[in-house]
Amino acid sequence: xxxxxxxxxxxxxxxxxxxxxxxxxxxxxxxxxxxxxxxxxxxxxxxxxxxxxxxxxxxxxxxxxxxxxxxxxxxxxxxxxxxxxxxxxxxxxxxxxxxxxxxxxxxxxxxxxxxxxxxxxxxxxxxxxxxxxxxxxxxxxxxxxxxxxxxxxxxxxxxxxxxxxxxxxxxxxxxxxxxxxxxxxxxxxxxxxxxxxxxxxxxxxxxxxxxxxxxxxxxxxxxxxxxxxxxxxxxxxxxxxxxxxxxxxxxxxxxxxxxxxxxxxxxxxxxxxxxxxxxxxxxxxxxxxxxx
Amino acid sequence: xxxxxxxxxxxxxxxxxxxxxxxxxxxxxxxxxxxxxxxxxxxxxxxxxxxxxxxxxxxxxxxxxxxxxxxxxxxxxxxxxxxxxxxxxxxxxxxxxxxxxxxxxxxxxxxxxxxxxxxxxxxxxxxxxxxxxxxxxxxxxxxxxxxxxxxxxxxxxxxxxxxxxxxxxxxxxxxxxxxxxxxxxxxxxxxxxxxxxxxxxxxxxxxxxxxxxxxxxxxxxxxxxxxxxxxxxxxxxxxxxxxxxxxxxxxxxxxxxxxxxxxxxxxxxxxxxxxxxxxxxxxxxxxx
Amino acid sequence: xxxxxxxxxxxxxxxxxxxxxxxxxxxxxxxxxxxxxxxxxxxxxxxxxxxxxxxxxxxxxxxxxxxxxxxxxxxxxxxxxxxxxxxxxxxxxxxxxxxxxxxxxxxxxxxxxxxxxxxxxxxxxxxxxxxxxxxxxxxxxxxxxxxxxxxxxxxxxxxxxxxxxxxxxxxxxxxxxxxxxxxxxxxxxxxxxxxxxxxxxxxxxxxxxxxxxxxxxxxxxxxxxxxxxxxxxxxxxxxxxxxxxxxxxxxxxxxxxxxxxxxxxxxxxxxxxxxxxxxxxxxxxxxxxxxxxxxxxxxxxxxxxxxxxxxxxxxxxxxxxxxxxxxxxxxxxxxxxxxxx
Numbered sequence: 001x002x003x004x005x006x007x008x009x010x011x012x013x014x015x016x017x018x019x020x021x022x023x024x025x026x027x028x029x030x031x032x033x034x035x036x037x038x039x040x041x042x043x044x045x046x047x048x049x050x051x052x053x054x055x056x057x058x059x060x061x062x063x064x065x066x067x068x069x070x071x072x073x074x075x076x077x078x079x080x081x082x083x084x085x086x087x088x089x090x091x092x093x094x095x096x097x098x099x100x101x102x103x104x105x106x107x108x109x110x111x112x113x114x115x116x117x118x119x120x121x122x123x124x125x126x127x128x129x130x131x132x133x134x135x136x137x138x139x140x141x142x143x144x145x146x147x148x149x150x151x152x153x154x155x156x157x158x159x160x161x162x163x164x165x166x167x168x169x170x171x172x173x174x175x176x177x178x179x180x181x182x183x184x185x186x187x188x189x190x191x192x193x194x195x196x197x198x199x200x201x202x203x204x205x206x207x208x209x210x211x212x213x214x215x216x217x218x219x220x221x222x223x224x225x226x227x228x229x230x231x232x233x234x235x236x237x238x239x240x241x242x243x244x245x246x247x248x249x250x251x252x253x254x255x256x257x258x259x260x261x262x263x264x265x266x267x268x269x270x271x272x273x274x275x276x277x278x279x280x281x282x283x284x285x286x287x288x289x290x291x292x
Numbered sequence: 293x294x295x296x297x298x299x300x301x302x303x304x305x306x307x308x309x310x311x312x313x314x315x316x317x318x319x320x321x322x323x324x325x326x327x328x329x330x331x332x333x334x335x336x337x338x339x340x341x342x343x344x345x346x347x348x349x350x351x352x353x354x355x356x357x358x359x360x361x362x363x364x365x366x367x368x369x370x371x372x373x374x375x376x377x378x379x380x381x382x383x384x385x386x387x388x389x390x391x392x393x394x395x396x397x398x399x400x401x402x403x404x405x406x407x408x409x410x411x412x413x414x415x416x417x418x419x420x421x422x423x424x425x426x427x428x429x430x431x432x433x434x435x436x437x438x439x440x441x442x443x444x445x446x447x448x449x450x451x452x453x454x455x456x457x458x459x460x461x462x463x464x465x466x467x468x469x470x471x472x473x474x475x476x477x478x479x480x481x482x483x484x485x486x487x488x489x490x491x492x493x494x495x496x497x498x499x500x501x502x503x504x505x506x507x508x509x510x511x512x513x514x515x516x517x518x519x520x521x522x523x524x525x526x527x528x529x530x531x532x533x534x535x536x537x538x539x540x541x542x543x544x545x546x547x548x549x550x551x552x553x554x555x556x557x558x559x560x561x562x563x564x565x566x567x568x569x570x571x572x573x574x575x576x577x578x579x580x
Numbered sequence: 581x582x583x584x585x586x587x588x589x590x591x592x593x594x595x596x597x598x599x600x601x602x603x604x605x606x607x608x609x610x611x612x613x614x615x616x617x618x619x620x621x622x623x624x625x626x627x628x629x630x631x632x633x634x635x636x637x638x639x640x641x642x643x644x645x646x647x648x649x650x651x652x653x654x655x656x657x658x659x660x661x662x663x664x665x666x667x668x669x670x671x672x673x674x675x676x677x678x679x680x681x682x683x684x685x686x687x688x689x690x691x692x693x694x695x696x697x698x699x700x701x702x703x704x705x706x707x708x709x710x711x712x713x714x715x716x717x718x719x720x721x722x723x724x725x726x727x728x729x730x731x732x733x734x735x736x737x738x739x740x741x742x743x744x745x746x747x748x749x750x751x752x753x754x755x756x757x758x759x760x761x762x763x764x765x766x767x768x769x770x771x772x773x774x775x776x777x778x779x780x781x782x783x784x785x786x787x788x789x790x791x792x793x794x795x796x797x798x799x800x801x802x803x804x805x806x807x808x809x810x811x812x813x814x815x816x817x818x819x820x821x822x823x824x825x826x827x828x829x830x831x832x833x834x835x836x837x838x839x840x841x842x843x844x845x846x847x848x849x850x851x852x853x854x855x856x857x858x859x860x861x862x863x864x865x866x867x868x869x870x871x872x873x874x875x876x877x878x879x880x881x882x883x884x885x886x887x888x889x890x891x892x893x894x895x896x897x898x899x900x901x902x903x904x905x906x907x908x909x910x911x912x913x914x915x916x917x918x919x920x921x
Binding site: 572 | 637642689690692693695696697700701703704705707708710711712714715836840843844847848851877878880881883884885886887888890891892895
């Protein structure tokens, strides 16, 4: 099997507003696939479509050869789809270990409680959270919360892991650790699909990159290919207010420079970029309004 | 089914909707601006009714005159309740707020029972109580018409206040963004205080009118709380403008069923709540 | 599973205690034990009601329909004995089942409603059900006047061998034991939930349903499961209440008051725990009785003041207050206190 996750012609509109327009991509086993684009390009909406928080207006999704287009989230998860959220959303009132245990207990069919505990322990270990296992999640700092997001997703034993901006807000050293973590995950054969704004991270990690703009695909290819594409440079990297560096220059940042991108300028929301996320039907983000 | 009663049913429904809107709009203010789920709201209504009754029995005040006294009294009661309790649970879980306001409701209701007893009280001998006129076979009572007009004026006044005064703008700012409003220098706490007092005031005025229309007992409050909640939820939380439409819908439906269906008066509540239930469920399923 | 075993042992001990309580009261208080026993019965009723509501609330479903399920239980019993000559003890399990089936129906259509919307929809459901029962043919459901229900216990006075008050005592004792049985059923369901993976699933669904789904939890299934278990217990309770009160009527059986008590008690005692609702019921029943005896009129004012004060001074309920006192603070302990009990 050469494709683990396949999206074909995915579209999503909210009322008259098209958030994702005819996007197709596929991810191979063990691949690290990046989705980049300016704020409001529809990246998180796309990820929400994949994980099942939103239903596509049209298009088709396949996971491991199974059509999951209309499948509820929990069944996608049990089939092998893990997801870490951009805005960290641990379950309050639970400890770190309890949070991870939810994923371990319910992420696959018929897991014994002993096996679930083992899986949870392993996910905690992988993410360096074992020391904090009995802490209430309220006490975690941002880095620890991000690790918890990943730990919970790993505990579900995913075959595909969706990561939504897990580097955002991390300090340089922390980001480097996170990069190592993602590499380790991939080395186990898990396919990683991630949204990222920190360009050096994309450069270091991604086998292939999908560039989105205004809900549709702008370019696709290796990091070098997309960053040298003039349309990408103009639409995405060019809109930065910070005129000090252009896309090519940023593309040249070495992996050691991960440490120098504490506040990547692409992350600064730009008023000129129309934001799909702020539009009516604004449940395109991570937490669609509960009181619908 | 006797269709000749249709015009009468429609007129009665429309007239009843004013009072529903008035009570609900106060609750919507508490929920929308302060974010407090106030289960004692109907008790303000009850207190208004009994204050009017007391003013009538004690001083012979006409209920119309009582409106002028009940309004400030309820505003003060509302303000005191806000300052002594509500203020401390603004960030508490919804359930805690519910229990607190239930407790306040129990206190108000039982104070009223202690003072006035459990019997229904009527503001009798009001000169216009039985006044009315006929328009093409439809009879319109002076009291329902008057309460409709007064309610509408009050609701319109509230809408105008929210739209065009600094205080109203402050309330809308606070409702939309608590933190942001705090940052731009609004005294959020004071806005809440005023909103809660206003909410109680509006309910109290509604109570004065129900005191004339019906013969309430001190236990009517919870029923009106539930109906007001239902209307607020039907309009959509935070949608103060939608209250009028929602109130009109349920009042009309109630009136139509009560008039047109044989023995339908007993079905009023059933129709009211059936509409709420169906609309909520239907709306929740429509959203993808 | 050691935790579950411990909880079940504690439950068994509680059951034994409840079995002997009437005899102890009788020894200690003699004639006055009749009223103490009915106070204890009231506490039991409240505890079962509160615990069953709490189970549902653990999934985030803030129901205002609890009276619909106690009412369904009560009417099942009433209609059963009005229309058939069924065995006396058959009505109670049937009442529980009827409530559970009703919950499955209501729960399925309210799955996508949250918070106050869910609360109002369930309240509206109860009101519609009440009106519908009232409109059923009088020959079946008795209309607004209601139906009489046979008593479960009819102790007879035997002159010479017992005193008059002992008749009332024996009747009260019978119902006390039945309610004690219901409490044990409710506690067992509750601790099994709390000691299995259901606890995490319920909490996850309550705190973030969408993320729970992404973690593999089936939120619809969890919510329905909680609804059915909760309502089954409520239905049993309503059925026994119908027997004890001797009649059912729409206004009584579907009273908002029942719903209010069902949610007030666990909040007062401590939400999302087994201990909290039971503790809350015991203390509230005691407070109400004391107030009633002290101030014959308007004693409910005091009751309201207790509720307001409890929210202001112990927002996490009695259980939260208790764990705060015993653990002596430490921010790290605050997050999960009381969750396991």
